[in-house]
């Protein structure tokens with residue numbers, strides 16, 4: 001049973017950037033928002049960026065949480081605050097890919113309404129490659145996620161195009177839901193996906209207006225418990241497991 005009830009229906013688009021340590025989450029986030037590449041960026045805290053960006057040609061309030069791999073819930077796919085997830089791994093680090101794959105799978109199973117973008121970062125380090133692009137692309141297609149391989153270090157344009165297109169999709173998905181339209185188009189054709197990756201020149205993001213550093217307590221305040229369902233009852237269960245049924 002999938003739980004679609006945690007999607008945000010109004011207000012800012014909320015995106016969580018998750019993934020293993022040292023894969024380039026902070027570099028990617030900062031690159032997108034400021035166009036600058038920060039080579040050494042060490043942080044043990046989650047960072048929440050609040051800004052207004054041009055999304056699909058119109059100003060849109062966006063909040064991006066750059067999660068820290070060392071925080072408790074870095075890859076928690078149940079993070080209900082977010083309606084979209086950028087799941088980052090490094091193409092030079094198989095373990096980071098395995099972690100990303102688990103996250104993508106969990107999101108697909110438990111946050112079906114969330115939009116997901118799988119990013120293989122550090123494509124400039126092809127000689128150290130441990131993750132084949134086709135494997136990651138297939139994983140993304142299987143779980144109806146977007147996919148991109150890119151180098152945050154070398155290509156500001158790729159980062160902008162990929163994230164711009166993703167935000168556009170997140171916004172469209174939300175508007176579709178608000179207008180009573182069909183929920184997220186979960187199956188994406190390869191042609192459409194490649195088209196979005198090739199992309200067109202998009203307007204540069206406007207400067208970041210607000211940065212909030214979240215400590216653990218503040219981060220927890222953003223979380224509300226997921227309502228969990230007992231599979232046989234198909235009803236929310238107060239405490240799990242709902243004996244003698246199996247909780248999902």
Ligand SMILES: Nc1nc2c(ncn2[C@@H]2O[C@H](COP(=O)(O)OP(=O)(O)OP(=O)(O)O)[C@@H](O)[C@H]2O)c(=O)[nH]1
Nearest residue numbers: 021022023024025026027039041069122151152153
């Ligand atoms: N070669 C290369 N290095 C990169 C790229 N993106 C990030 N890095 C480097 O990877 C390292 C980790 O980057 P971060 O942005 O701190 O990674 P993170 O995922 O936020 O790490 P945590 O804060 O530990 O969760 C830094 O030394 C970056 O310079 C890239 O595209 N290519």
